[in-house]
Amino acid sequence: MVWKRHEYDDIPGTYVFDGKRANAGYALNRMAFSFNSEENRKEFAADMDAYCRKYGLTDEQREAVLNGDFLTLLHLGCNVYYLAKIAVFHGLNVQDAGAAFRGITADQFRQRLLDQSAGFEARLQQEGGYWHG
């Protein structure tokens, strides 16, 4: 039994959410899906450890949830959209999680996004036909 390798496995710093990860993270993502209901969010907030056990997370997964260790959650099969539903309990959003994945601050993360986009309006002028207000 083997998980087949994919070309995308070679993209650095990237965890494409495929069968291998969906399989490993199933209970974890199922728990995160339950947070769509406010009642479940309250139950989780009241006793996170017990809630994780109820959903059958592995010890590693449970610890990563409790500690808000987002990169480990990815390693253990959490899908990033489901991770967003967990991050809320740590007062964080997907952008904060992105910063955590990179090991930088949220401000640094936002600055990176600005840096990569710098000069885009000049590029639009070159391309032509774009709306400029």
Next chain:
Amino acid sequence: MAKIIGGLTTSHIPAVGNAMANRLEQEPYWKRFFDGYEPVKQWLDEVKPDLAIIVYNDHGLNFFLDKVSTFALGCADRYQNADEGWGIPASADVPGDAQFSWHLAESLIRQEFDITTCQEMLVDHGFMVPMNLFWRQYEQWPVKAIPLAVNTVQHPLTSAARCYKLGKAIRNAVDSYPEDMKVVVIGTGGLSHQLQGERAGIIDVDFDLRCIDKIINEPQWMVELSNDYIMEKAGTEGIEVIMWMVMRGALADRVDVLHKHYHAPISNTGAGVLLLTDARS
């Protein structure tokens, strides 16, 4: 007869939903992004489409990972937005058109797109953010909508090539509907962004602008791109751009560009807007 009168594209970023809910449109960070939608809103106000087919991906509201459909079509008279667990206030229900949906389903399946039909379908920000971007200025939704959910979350995913063909099949289906209706097809998502991993935070303006140009003028270029290549360039979540190809397939081979808008960054993303129609000449 029903007719496709235009194709639109937009990102469906949750932060945009929050910005609209909190009326931040005129804030410096948001102003240029939102202002770029005004010409499209004006066009929609003039042509008054009867129906919008909105191509989007669900992010864990209606669909969990227990059962994942590659293509799922709403076949209801009403669609409800609901709590996703983190934030945007729910929007008013959106009216659907079950008769049109079932016609679409019959036609698509006859054309070998074996879609899932959904008589109940909660719609998440992927659907609601575009609805709000284009029509929130109305007291009631002025258009009926049909959600078409494409799995871009759990791999294996479909491809740009397949999405393009689906667009063509949708065109055939719309053309064969007996009622006079004006239809727009809206491709949502993208452009470049990666939310996950140490590589989170990718914006590639060059790739985004090339995608926009090619989708307009040479969709075959996009048809030939592999998902691996798109993810490498545009990020794992940037793969959503394949949904723009459904819109493109639903239009004629040659198109007129009525509006083209790009802004970056919006939240983590390069955000593009298109309004295309079949070429007049």
